[in-house]
Amino acid sequence: MQAYIIFFDKILHIWKICSNFATGMRRYIVLILIGMAACVAYAQSAAEADRLFQAGEYAKAEVIYGKLRAKSPSNALYQYRHARCAYELGDMETAAESFRKAGSRYQLTHYYLGEACMKLWRFEEAEAAYQRYLHALSEPNERVAHVQEQLSKAALYQRYMKHVAQVCIVDSVEVEKDDFLKAYKLSAEAGKLSQDKNGYITFTNQRGDRRLTVVEREGMMMLAQSERLVDSWNEPTPLPRTVNSNTAQNYPFYLSDGVTLYFATQDSLGLGGWDICVSRFNIALNTWTKPENIGLPFNSEANDYMYAEDEKSGVGYFATDRFSDPQHVRVYTFLLPDRKQYLRDMLPDTLVRYARLEAYCTAAYPEAGSQSVAHHPVRRVEEDVELTPLEKAEQQLENLRQQYADGDEEVRQQLRPAILSLEHAVDSLYEQSKKKKE
Numbered sequence: 001m002q003a004y005i006i007f008f009d010k011i012l013h014i015w016k017i018c019s020n021f022a023t024g025m026r027r028y029i030v031l032i033l034i035g036m037a038a039c040v041a042y043a044q045s046a047a048e049a050d051r052l053f054q055a056g057e058y059a060k061a062e063v064i065y066g067k068l069r070a071k072s073p074s075n076a077l078y079q080y081r082h083a084r085c086a087y088e089l090g091d092m093e094t095a096a097e098s099f100r101k102a103g104s105r106y107q108l109t110h111y112y113l114g115e116a117c118m119k120l121w122r123f124e125e126a127e128a129a130y131q132r133y134l135h136a137l138s139e140p141n142e143r144v145a146h147v148q149e150q151l152s153k154a155a156l157y158q159r160y161m162k163h164v165a166q167v168c169i170v171d172s173v174e175v176e177k178d179d180f181l182k183a184y185k186l187s188a189e190a191g192k193l194s195q196d197k198n199g200y201i202t203f204t205n206q207r208g209d210r211r212l213t214v215v216e217r218e219g220m221m222m223l224a225q226s227e228r229l230v231d232s233w234n235e236p237t238p239l240p241r242t243v244n245s246n247t248a249q250n251y252p253f254y255l256s257d258g259v260t261l262y263f264a265t266q267d268s269l270g271l272g273g274w275d276i277c278v279s280r281f282n283i284a285l286n287t288w289t290k291p292e293n294i295g296l297p298f299n300s301e302a303n304d305y306m307y308a309e310d311e312k313s314g315v316g317y318f319a320t321d322r323f324s325d326p327q328h329v330r331v332y333t334f335l336l337p338d339r340k341q342y343l344r345d346m347l348p349d350t351l352v353r354y355a356r357l358e359a360y361c362t363a364a365y366p367e368a369g370s371q372s373v374a375h376h377p378v379r380r381v382e383e384d385v386e387l388t389p390l391e392k393a394e395q396q397l398e399n400l401r402q403q404y405a406d407g408d409e410e411v412r413q414q415l416r417p418a419i420l421s422l423e424h425a426v427d428s429l430y431e432q433s434k435k436k437k438e
Contacts, residue, residue: 058085076105092116107136121352123154164296164355166341170404171333183331184317190310203252212252221248242288251305264305272301296355390429397422
């Protein structure tokens with residue numbers, strides 16, 4: 001009997017071993033099946049992302065590539081494709097970050113990193129990325145000419161970024177492009193501006209005996225000067241080629257000193273579009289100085305023009321279409337400084353805000369083509385919402401600017417120091433707020 005019991009115990013033990021083995025095998029098989037299903041789903045996600053990317057559906061593709069790169073952060077293709085999606089959608093910050101993580105496996109990574117950094121005004125990084133792209137090429141392609149242009153532009157902007165003028169904007173208004181001069185409230189002592197049907201500007205000095213016009217000669221738009229006779233004006237005489245050095249000049253304005261000339265030119269060596277320049281007449285030598293681009297923030301890669309100063313009211317004006325649609329321009333009013341000063345000791349991103357006029361812009365900063373840019377508009381909040389110190393300062397500054405724009409000369413003289421002081425306070429508070437977020 002004892003032998004039967006031992007025999008059945010062994011049979012039971014063997015059955016348990018087989019049962020456990022079967023259970024283990026089942027679990028193993030289930031895990032394999034789950035892994036296979038995950039691999040299939042992963043492959044399907046990658047294939048779907050690729051299909052969406054190739055079809056130009058970048059918003060949907062970006063979501064999938066974001067998940068794929070989170071699972072495989074070392075996958076250069078997923079980083080590159082995620083960056084490209086962000087780039088095509090105008091999110092340059094995300095694009096630049098992902099392009100950096102993508103490494104050097106794909107040559108176009110460096111090209112698009114350069115493009116993104118250019119739009120972010122990070123010109124040193126853009127220049128380095130473009131150089132890496134050119135260095136990796138085995139032979140020239142259709143992008144090389146564009147890259148060379150971008151390298152020249154990056155070098156030019158780096159020079160201008162070293163001399164960003166400190167400008168206190170007190171007002172800005174968006175007006176129709178064909179009637180933008182209505183925003184210029186010049187006193188009689190500053191002279192008079194008018195515009196003809198072709199968009200050519202005529203400036204007449206405060207005495208009414210000299211004027212600058214635009215004439216078409218030799219296939220060029222040239223600045224020309226004429227003098228008033230007894231009852232008429234003599235024939236306009238083009239200024240020398242020192243001033244009329246490019247194919248198009250327009251928007252002239254003489255300062256009250258009679259020798260300083262501001263105008264706009266379409267210079268291929270400028271920042272882009274129309275750029276504001278200044279030239280001075282040397283009475284002793286009877287010659288004009290070579291025009292100088294007045295730099296940032298007055299000029300940009302958009303069209304910037306019609307610089308004018310009214311010494312009596314202590315303000316200046318200039319127009320730009322960098323913030324407007326094709327039918328409108330924005331005219332800025334700024335305080336005339338006692339002496340020209342440049343911005344120093346600023347964080348790079350803060351300096352860019354000033355250089356692009358984002359630090360002074362009181363309206364929403366729209367997209368420029370496919371480029372989406374960050375901005376720092378004055379926030380309008382309800383009275384019952386608790387304001388931060390930065391918001392309070394910005395609101396006070398906006399109120400002062402409005403009072404300045406609506407006030408007479410006496411009011412403006414009183415407000416000017418307060419505006420300048422509050423402008424610096426806003427800058428300081430903004431820097432403090434940014435550091436806390438970091």
